[in-house]
Amino acid sequence: MRFAALITYTTDNAQIAAVRPAHREYLNRLYDEGRLVLAGPFEDDSGACIVYEAESAEQVESWLRADPFCVHGVFVRWDIRPWRIVFVNHLPMTRPS
16 A cells, blocks of 8 residues: 655754755665655755555554654654555656765
8 A cells, every 4th residue: 555645844954965865875775675656855845745655654654763864853744644646647767866
């Protein structure tokens, strides 16, 4: 089942930038394990949308809490909701460095 997490970040841009490499490395691991469907920050860096493939919202919550962005205080709050794909465009998928 898929779950979308709508996440709000801290307003400390320096903290976000400092932790982002570890956060992206963590997301790459989830992607390689087939647990990450899609992820990306909002253009204003106020938060992000991350969609996971998981058995439960509790499992998603555990992944969020283990994310370096959460561990280091970038994630301020989130809302986890079941999510399904209805339409999809053929967007190029890239892995951030």
